[in-house]
Each structure stands twice: as C-alpha cells, then as structure tokens.
Amino acid sequence: MIRPAPLAAWLSALALTGCVNLAPEYQRPEAPIRDQWPADVVASTAPADVLSALDRFVLDSRLRQVLEQALANNRDLRVAALNVATARAQYRVQRAEQFPTVDGVASGSHSRAAVNSGSETASVEHQYSVALSLSYELDLFGRLRNLSDAALESYLALEETRRSTQISLVAEVATAWLTLAADQELLQLAKDTLASQQASYDLQQRSHALGNTSGLELAQAQTTVESARVDVAAYQSQVQLDLNALELLVGAPVDSALLPQALEADSAELVALPGELPSSLLQQRPDVLAAEHTLKAANADIGAARAAFFPSINLTGSAGTTSSELAGLFKAGSGAWSFAPSISVPIFNNGANRASLAAARSEHDMQLATYEKTIQTAFSEVADALAVRSTIQARLAAQQALTDATERSYTLADALYRSGASSYLDALDAQRSLYAARQTLIDLRLTEQSNRITLYKALGGGA
Numbered sequence: 001m002i003r004p005a006p007l008a009a010w011l012s013a014l015a016l017t018g019c020v021n022l023a024p025e026y027q028r029p030e031a032p033i034r035d036q037w038p039a040d041v042v043a044s045t046a047p048a049d050v051l052s053a054l055d056r057f058v059l060d061s062r063l064r065q066v067l068e069q070a071l072a073n074n075r076d077l078r079v080a081a082l083n084v085a086t087a088r089a090q091y092r093v094q095r096a097e098q099f100p101t102v103d104g105v106a107s108g109s110h111s112r113a114a115v116n117s118g119s120e121t122a123s124v125e126h127q128y129s130v131a132l133s134l135s136y137e138l139d140l141f142g143r144l145r146n147l148s149d150a151a152l153e154s155y156l157a158l159e160e161t162r163r164s165t166q167i168s169l170v171a172e173v174a175t176a177w178l179t180l181a182a183d184q185e186l187l188q189l190a191k192d193t194l195a196s197q198q199a200s201y202d203l204q205q206r207s208h209a210l211g212n213t214s215g216l217e218l219a220q221a222q223t224t225v226e227s228a229r230v231d232v233a234a235y236q237s238q239v240q241l242d243l244n245a246l247e248l249l250v251g252a253p254v255d256s257a258l259l260p261q262a263l264e265a266d267s268a269e270l271v272a273l274p275g276e277l278p279s280s281l282l283q284q285r286p287d288v289l290a291a292e293h294t295l296k297a298a299n300a301d302i303g304a305a306r307a308a309f310f311p312s313i314n315l316t317g318s319a320g321t322t323s324s325e326l327a328g329l330f331k332a333g334s335g336a337w338s339f340a341p342s343i344s345v346p347i348f349n350n351g352a353n354r355a356s357l358a359a360a361r362s363e364h365d366m367q368l369a370t371y372e373k374t375i376q377t378a379f380s381e382v383a384d385a386l387a388v389r390s391t392i393q394a395r396l397a398a399q400q401a402l403t404d405a406t407e408r409s410y411t412l413a414d415a416l417y418r419s420g421a422s423s424y425l426d427a428l429d430a431q432r433s434l435y436a437a438r439q440t441l442i443d444l445r446l447t448e449q450s451n452r453i454t455l456y457k458a459l460g461g462g463a
Contacts, residue, residue, distance in 0.1 A: 084159050140313065164290060317339040
C-alpha cells in the first residue's frame with residue numbers, strides 16, 4: 001500500500017501551485033494629454049466611421065487595387081507578420097514551462113566483469129528498463145507565470161505593431177499614388193504651358209522678322225519657352241521617381257492601367273468626426289496599444305525578478321519497469337518508481353538578484369515613458385491633421401478664386417497686347433502668374449487629399 005504515496009504527493013504539490021503573484025498590479029497610466037482636441041478644428045464632413053473599412057475609405061477603384069497589391073507583396077509588412085509568428089511561438093515555449101514535462105525512456109546496458117580470484121570465468125550482465133519520467137517546477141511565487149505573461153504581452157505588442165505597419169503602409173501607398181497623380185497633372189500643365197509659349201514665341205519670331213517686334217521682346221519670349229521646357233523635363237523626372245517610390249512600397253510592378261493621370265476630386269473619403277472628439281480614442285491606435293502591451297510585459301518582468309529572491313521547488317519522478325532480461329520487463333515484480341523533490345534557496349549571489357530587479361524596474365520606467373510619449377505623439381499627429389483640415393477648404397476656395405482672377409487677367413493682357421494697346425511684358429507677367437497659380441492650386445488639392453489619408457492614419461485607420 002505504499003505505491004499511492006507518490007501520486008498523493010504530486011497532487012498535493014499541484015494544488016499548491018501558483019499561490020503568490022509578486023508582479024505589481026497593473027493600472028493603465030493616466031494619459032499626459034488634454035481630454036479632447038480643440039472644438040474649433042473638429043468638424044464632420046463625410047459619412048464615414050472613424051475606423052472605416054478600407055473598401056469604404058478608398059473611393060478610387062484603381063487605388064484600391066494598388067493597395068491590395070501592396071498588402072500582399074510589401075516586404076516590411078511581411079517581416080512584421082513573421083515577427084508576430086516568431087513571438088507567438090516563443091510565447092508557447094514559455095507557457096509550456098508552467099506545466100509538467102513527461103518523457104518516455106527506454107534503455108539497455110551491458111557490462112562484462114573481468115576474471116578475478118573468486119571467479120574462473122568472466123561474467124556478462126544485462127539490464128533493461130522502460131520508464132516514464134516526470135519533472136515539474138512548483139511556481140509558488142509566480143516566476144514562470146510572470147515570464148509567460150511577459151511573453152504573451154510581447155507577442156500582443158508585435159501583433160499591434162503589425163497592424164500599425166499595415167495602416168502606415170496603406171497611408172504611404174495612398175499618399176505616393178496621390179503624389180504621382182499630382183505630378184502627372186503638373187507635368188501636363190507644364191506641357192500645355194510650353195506649347196502655348198512656343199506658339200507665342202513663333203509668333204514673336206515672325207513679327208520680329210517683319211520688324212514689328214524688338215529683339216528684347218523676342219528674347220523675353222524665348223526665356224519663357226526655355227523655362228517651360230526645364231519644368232517639363234523636371235516633372236518628367238519627378239513622375240518617374242514617384243513611380244519608383246510607389247512600386248517599392250507595393251513590392252511589385254504596378255500595372256499602368258492602375259496609375260493615375262491627374263488628381264481626382266475625391267480619391268479617398270474623408271473620415272467623419274463627431275462634434276466632440278475625446279482624446280481617449282487614441283487608446284485604440286495600434287502603436288499606443290503596442291506600447292501598453294510592452295509596458296505590461298515590463299510589469300510582469302518585475303514579478304519574475306522578485307520571485308528569484310524566493311526558494312524554487314522542483315519535483316522529479318519516474319515510474320516503469322526494469323529487468324536483467326528483455327523478456328522479463330513486464331513480468332510481475334519488475335515495476336519500479338522514484339520520487340525526488342528538491343528545493344533551492346538563494347543565499348548569496350553577489351547581488352545578482354537585486355541587480356536583476358533594479359534592471360526590471362528601470363525597464364518598466366523606461367517603457368512607461370515610452371508609452372506616455374507615444375500617446376503625446378499620437379495626440380500631436382491628430383491635432384496637426386485637424387489644424388490643416390480646419391483651414392484647407394478656405395485655402396482651396398481662395399486659391400481657386402485667385403486662379404480664376406489670374407486667368408481673366410491673362411486673357412485681358414493677351415488681348416490688349418494683340419491689339420497693340422499693351423506691351424508683351426504685361427502679357428508675359430500675367431501668363432507667368434497664371435502658371436504659378438495653377439501649380440499652387442494643384443499642390444493645395446494634393447494637400448487636401450493627403451490630409452484625408454493622414455487623418456485616417458492618425459485616428460488608427462481601419463486595417
């Protein structure tokens with residue numbers, strides 16, 4: 001009736017497992033930012049949720065296809081996903097240490113004893129055994145549990161980092177696509193301007209040949225042509241650079257049918273904002289969540305470091321059968337078992353445990369500062385996007401009015417010049433002003449479209 005004793009000992013030990021957790025109780029730190037953004041820069045302008053889905057947020061079907069291609073091929077996103085898979089496996093390894101390990105062991109040994117005075121012949125001995133061995137560390141002070149919690153939080157932090165990388169990729173690809181569209185439109189504007197100025201220059205040459213135009217006016221007309229030719233070459237180069245940047249983000253060549261030729265009015269839907277926008281919304285941003293998970297991991301590491309000051313108890317045992325003959329392994333009376341608990345008490349380690357605890361606390365404080373800085377950065381990014389959004393429509397309206405007025409001015413100046421009532425210099429200045437006004441209008445339209453993408457990213461996206 002002695003056999004049940006090891007089983008009872010194991011069950012008693014298991015019942016005692018995990019009685020104490022030495023990690024500090026986690027409480028979410030108070031965010032070092034205002035409760036909400038200024039009301040005068042928050043306005044609802046489109047019927048989309050703050051966390052709108054990608055297929056609702058992106059209106060242009062070509063851009064949506066480019067984004068889907070980027071999500072499938074971008075190498076940075078692929079690395080982020082592999083980091084998550086690695087962290088998940090590491091967490092499973094760490095979690096497994098909280099449970100007993102059972103191994104099956106089969107062995108055989110053979111030995112030959114030399115001839116001695118008591119025996120005229122050498123003897124050969126055989127020993128066979130089959131057993132199940134079990135080892136288990138009693139986690140009385142939560143060391144293994146805290147290490148497992150830390151691994152879990154690290155895994156969750158990397159998962160949020162992957163989400164953040166995905167949202168950033170969507171924003172970067174959309175911005176690169178819109179920039180390409182704007183530069184394509186600027187290139188076309190430069191080409192149209194070059195054609196117009198070339199026609200004016202040809203007219204000036206014919207007029208100069210007849211003696212109706214001075215050499216100064218002819219030279220001025222040529223400068224505008226050459227300036228426009230420089231702009232065409234510059235924008236051609238910039239368009240190619242934009243395409244290269246887009247394909248790098250996408251991770252594969254982009255079909256020409258999916259490339260824009262001009263900046264459309266609405267490529268992405270504007271994120272709708274409520275009348276009052278609480279800053280607590282930032283708690284759902286992936287980078288903020290990742291920073292909080294990392295803080296929680298550091299909190300758990302403190303518990304693991306504290307547990308190192310207390311005894312560790314390990315239980316090992318085995319049960320099986322042994323025999324001097326292979327055929328006798330499973331006969332009656334061949335059974336054997338062993339149970340060997342051990343306890344290790346830290347007495348002197350030259351301050352290593354204290355140093356480990358101090359390092360864990362310092363890491364916690366560093367991650368706390370990182371978490372607070374992440375929230376402050378997120379608040380600033382949203383505030384900046386809202387500041388641009390609050391005035392962009394007024395700037396667009398003013399620039400559109402300026403462009404229209406400049407166009408009328410150029411039309412009148414050109415008509416006066418052709419009728420001989422004004423000099424060519426006046427028409428030339430008006431044409432340059434119109435060209436600059438149209439360039440600025442395209443840049444502002446790009447700013448407005450890019451601001452939609454920025455606001456989408458700053459508020460946590462919808463990826």
